[in-house]
Amino acid sequence: MVKSIEPAAASIAVPSRYLSWTPVILGALIATALSSILLAFGVTIGLGVSSTAPTWRDASAALWILSGLYLILQAALSFGVGGYIAGRTNVGLAALDTAEIEQRDGLHGLAAWALAVVLGVALAAFIGSATLTRPNSNSSSARTSAAEPLLSYEIDRLFRPLRRAANVDLLQERAEAGRILLTSSSHSGMSSEDRSYLAQLVAANTGLAGAEAEKRVDAAIATSQASIAKSRRSSVILAFSVAAAILLGAVIAVTAGSVGGSHRDGAAMPHWMGARGSGAAYRREVA
Template structure:
């Protein structure tokens, strides 16, 4: 009888091993991180809409605004992921027999679980919003001849084919799509070819009734404007992509550290030395006049 009880005790200890993954704290922390991130991003988008222009030349936004937006994106990610990691570490059930190192490692792993699930939820949410936006945009639901350059160079295409008189019910979708593809080549290393430039001048003259010199000046002006718009859009896209990648990577660090801090608060243990030092510095700055 005693031998059977001794053989059963190791099995009980293995069932409560510190490597056991608890999904409830992970899911709760991921939901908390996603919810806070959505709120902070909504505030950021509201501020952005208030300071940016609603004109078609919105691409003229400065690089400083793009950089500030990227910094805000990184900071909100650190705060949101930090909250999710802290929640997971705080509510996780720790193992009494585990050492301090094993407990802290398990809390950090749960923080990484929060980070992974929150990233997946954010991607799914962004995909749903993008699909809903595309399905509600008439230009995106148009025929197969819709230009890939239309969302970016729609204003330039309007300027290119602007005419004082035009017969009613004239469909220029095919011409706009072709001109948009040609304008996209202005950002290539070789630039707009002479043949494409001549073809655009002929198309503009035929569809708008402008004389050859006027059509040539309009094409040159639109080509320069399109090249500038593509360059600025590419710059903003690079800054945004770099900011998103940096925010996600720093979010992993934030969730690990916050989960460890939440676990120490759960167990009543003191914070690590680097956390205690930064917290003391922050309190000292708050007390100083």
């Protein structure tokens, strides 16, 4: 009996590589594609804590919570599917024991998660660079400021004249006013010198009296502080949601990889996945 077992055991080869890249790449590509589709759908229906629109001011707590939950759920679904595919398509482990097979399948799910994260970051960086790189951007960059996208509405109100003079270019004044308004959110706040200078700019460009210009400046400072605070809260919530989604995705990818491996080895699959029974599509024979 011993002689009959030894040839069968010797014919089973242990996999030489701990990680097979084909299942990992396949799972990562599927996870990235599914995540891109779900994110695009979320943006389409308006789930977001920020917007490029200068007058966008919807920063309610309900929208923050809903957007964060959607971001976490889409990451869990995307990384779960990718990890499952990576574990399900990882073959050639019949010579290993059950615990080792489960560890390797989970590792393939984790590797698919890591590669999907890298692909997602690269895709986001590519889209961002393509959006920022526009013709004639260098010619106007010296006359604009970083405050324009965030505070453009406040600056519009700041330089709204009673009578618009003909052929007046306010780009330089707007850029300078934007940089001054950004200082209003600092710990020390806007200095009295900057406030007086800003009132002078408003009076010179709008024709308002000194008192009216100062009132307009005070209103712009108050609304600017509120807008900057909302933008900061949105950025913190977005960063936290992204980090939580990525970390949760790692756990789900490992678990999904192990589940995919068990289904590959003949474990019973849920009916919603198309299973008809326990099956034995993949059997290990030790005789």
